[in-house]
Structure formats: C-alpha cells, structure tokens
Amino acid sequence: MYQSYWNLQSGPFEEKMEATFFYESHPHQAGLLKLQYLIENSKGAGLLVGGSGIGKSYLCHVLKSQLADVNQPFVHLVFPQLSPIELISYLAVELGAEEANIEPSAPGKDRIIRALHRQLLLLCEQGRKPVIVIDEAHLIVDQRIFETLHQLLNFQQTSEIDFTLLLVGDQLLLSHLQRSAQLDDRIAVRCLLKPFSIEDTRGYVEHRLEVAGRNEPIFEEDGFQTLFELTQGNPRKINRLCDLALLVGYADELPLISSDILGAVAEELVTSIPD
Structure with missing residues (x-):
C-alpha cells in the first residue's frame, strides 16, 4: 500500500524467508558460520537457541540457500510434536523413501527404521550428506522424541552414513x-542467537530498505535509538514497528519517520482497543 509513496519496489519489512534480505549482523553471521562449520565438517549434531522473533528459522533458511548440493535433501521439520514412530516415518519420506511403503499407523516399527536406514545409506552412496533440522524443538513434550533423535545419531557411527542433525528452539530446549x-x-556445535545491538538495528533497517529499492533515508537520525529501545533489537518487533510506521507516514504524508511517530506506533501496537 505504501510502497510507491516511499519509492520502494517491494515490502522491506514483510515476514518472508527471502535470503536477499539477510543482514549480516555480528550475532547472525557468527551463528551462520558456526552452522556451516557444523555441516561442512560433518560434526554430527548442533544446537541453535534464541528468543522468539530473533530469526532462528530465517537463519536456517539462509543456511539452506548457501549450502552445496551435496547437503541435499535439507529436511526442515517445523511441527515436531509427533510420536517417535511418526517422526521416523516423516524423516524417511522427506529423505526420499517411498511413502507408499511407510505407514506409521501400521505395526512394524523396525520396518520403518530399516527404511530410514536404507535411505540414508542410499544418499551417502550417492555422495550426499543430508541435513535434518528439527525446528521449534522446545515444543516437544514427549521425551521419547529426544531418545529417538539420539538413536538416529547412532547411524553415524558407521562410516557409510553421514548427515547433520540440527535442533532449533528457545531457551526451554x-x-x-x-x-x-x-x-x-x-x-558438537552450540549457537546462541542474540538480539541486535543499536548499530545492527540501524544497519538491519537500512539494509532492508536498500534491498527493497530505497537508497535515501526514511527514518530520522534519532529514530534508530528509539527503535532500538522499543524493540530491544528483536528483528520481528523491528519489522512490525517499521512496517506500521511506514504505513502511518504514508497516510499522514510525512517526509520522514520521526522518533515521535515510532513511539506512537509502538503504543498503538500494545494498546488494547476497547469494545
């Protein structure tokens, strides 16, 4: 709605998993390098932890876009609240096993485990080192899932099989x-994803605007300090606040977004509207 007013070619603060919008902040770039090291050096299992809205799933998407073909399939499970047998079945199919031959409701857990094992062997015979990402892993309530993942890692004890398991979640994980x-x-590798500093907050906003086609300032100088204080460097909060601020600026025909506008928009975001 406001894109033409601000001379933008696309929405700069939309919640999309586009790697082109990735901003190489210190915490996010350090996390990405650790994850690349984990996979490229066959370290086995890794952990990515961070608060809500900090960019964990987005970082996994960027990671996928930068990996070589040898690290395919890249399985990204975003709904981990499964039973152990459902998890094994899901992974087997996503890794390429014939879905018709895997029926999690049918008896024969050993049959499904063998199917998963055979598929991992086949991939490695093809020279592939797949990646398995268990996202939102802090939501797992069945402790048997963690036992199953540990048993899955036991497949790596043979030289024929090589894959990476990455667990992603908040501090509860x-x-x-x-x-x-x-x-x-x-x-083997643990990554703690932290919020942006004030410098990274500004860099993040300017980067997103530039990718969206805007090379001139939209936010006044003191607005970045206010933006950082209001969002505490959380990327999701920054996106929501900036998106609504640009809409308000467009509606009011403002030349720039001031600190006062950001404060008013932030208050609107958290204020309940009575019936």
Whole structure:
C-alpha cells in the first residue's frame, strides 16, 4: 500500500524467508558460520537457541540457500510434536523413501527404521550428506522424541552414513536436553542467537530498505535509538514497528519517520482497543 509513496519496489519489512534480505549482523553471521562449520565438517549434531522473533528459522533458511548440493535433501521439520514412530516415518519420506511403503499407523516399527536406514545409506552412496533440522524443538513434550533423535545419531557411527542433525528452539530446549544427557552429549556445535545491538538495528533497517529499492533515508537520525529501545533489537518487533510506521507516514504524508511517530506506533501496537 505504501510502497510507491516511499519509492520502494517491494515490502522491506514483510515476514518472508527471502535470503536477499539477510543482514549480516555480528550475532547472525557468527551463528551462520558456526552452522556451516557444523555441516561442512560433518560434526554430527548442533544446537541453535534464541528468543522468539530473533530469526532462528530465517537463519536456517539462509543456511539452506548457501549450502552445496551435496547437503541435499535439507529436511526442515517445523511441527515436531509427533510420536517417535511418526517422526521416523516423516524423516524417511522427506529423505526420499517411498511413502507408499511407510505407514506409521501400521505395526512394524523396525520396518520403518530399516527404511530410514536404507535411505540414508542410499544418499551417502550417492555422495550426499543430508541435513535434518528439527525446528521449534522446545515444543516437544514427549521425551521419547529426544531418545529417538539420539538413536538416529547412532547411524553415524558407521562410516557409510553421514548427515547433520540440527535442533532449533528457545531457551526451554536447553532444559529438555538436560533431561536427555546422551543426546546433549552428542551436540558438537552450540549457537546462541542474540538480539541486535543499536548499530545492527540501524544497519538491519537500512539494509532492508536498500534491498527493497530505497537508497535515501526514511527514518530520522534519532529514530534508530528509539527503535532500538522499543524493540530491544528483536528483528520481528523491528519489522512490525517499521512496517506500521511506514504505513502511518504514508497516510499522514510525512517526509520522514520521526522518533515521535515510532513511539506512537509502538503504543498503538500494545494498546488494547476497547469494545
């Protein structure tokens, strides 16, 4: 709606998984390098932890876009609240096993495990090193899932099979892993994704605007300090606040977005409107 007013070619603050909008902040770039190291050096299992809206799933998407073909398939499970047999079945199919031969409701867990094992062997015979991402892993309530993931890693103990397992979630995931000491012990690389600094907050906003086609300032100088204070450097909060601020600026025909406008928009975002 406001794109033409601000001379933008696309929405700069939309919640899209487009790698071109990735801003190489220090915490996000450091996390990406760690994950690349995990995969490219066959370290086995890794952990990516961070608060809500900090960019964990987005970082996984950027990671996928930068990996070589040898690291395909890239399986990204975003709904991990499954039973152990459902998890094994899902992974087997996503890795390329014939879905018709896998029926999680039917008896024969050993048959599904063999199907998964055969598929991993086939991929590795083809020279591939697949990546399995379990996103929102802090939502797993069945502790048997963590035991199943530990057993899955046991496939790596043979030289024929090579894949990477990445667990992604918020801080609650750490306590889950403490109750699964064997799996926790197999985590080779750990990444803690932190919010932006004030410098990265400004860089993030300017980068997104530039990618969207705007090379001239939209926010007044003191607006970035206010933006950082209001969002605490959380990318999702920054996106929502900036998106609505640009809409208000368009509606009011403002030349720039001031600190006062950001404050008013932030208050509108958190204020309940009575019936």
